[in-house]
Every structure is written in structure tokens, then in C-alpha cells.
Amino acid sequence: MHRTEVTLTNLRRVARYNALRSKLLAATHYFNGNLLASLGLLDDIRWLFARGGMGQFLETRDHTYHDLTLEFLSTLYVQVTRGP
Numbered sequence: 001m002h003r004t005e006v007t008l009t010n011l012r013r014v015a016r017y018n019a020l021r022s023k024l025l026a027a028t029h030y031f032n033g034n035l036l037a038s039l040g041l042l043d044d045i046r047w048l049f050a051r052g053g054m055g056q057f058l059e060t061r062d063h064t065y066h067d068l069t070l071e072f073l074s075t076l077y078v079q080v081t082r083g084p
Contacts, residue, residue, distance in 0.1 A: 008074060017074035025066055031058055
């Protein structure tokens with residue numbers, strides 16, 4: 001498996017990355033817009049990714065990159081400001 005260089009410097013994020021690294025990561029090729037719409041989550045996901053400057057990521061049709069996915073999840077922080 002090809003490894004990428006992890007660029008995390010924040011110790012908390014490095015610890016989160018290492019904890020996630022021991023988990024199984026199932027590769028999903030791309031998000032399923034129809035499924036998200038049926039769950040009522042599509043608009044929220046689009047908003048979240050656009051807000052994080054990653055709107056184009058939803059249209060990407062590439063395989064999952066293990067280390068980059070872990071790095072992203074290690075730095076992801078979502079603060080819920082309102083409920084359903």
C-alpha cells in the first residue's frame with residue numbers, strides 16, 4: 001500500500017490519527033447523493049463541505065486514500081449549533 005507523508009503537527013491531532021490508524025477503513029469511492037437525499041442529509045452535507053472549503057470533494061470520483069482520509073478525520077471538528 002502506498003503511504004503518504006502525514007503533515008500533522010498538533011499533538012492532539014497526531015494522537016487522533018494514531019488512534020484511527022488501528023481501525024478498519026472501508027473504501028468508499030464517492031458519496032451517494034441519492035442515499036443522502038433519502039436520509040434528508042444531502043443539503044447538510046453539501047453545506048458542511050462547502051463551509052469547509054471542500055465542496056468540490058463531493059464531486060470527486062476517486063478511490064479512498066487511507067492516510068489522507070485518516071489525516072482528514074484527525075482534523076475534522078464539527079460543532080452543532082442547532083438540532084433537527
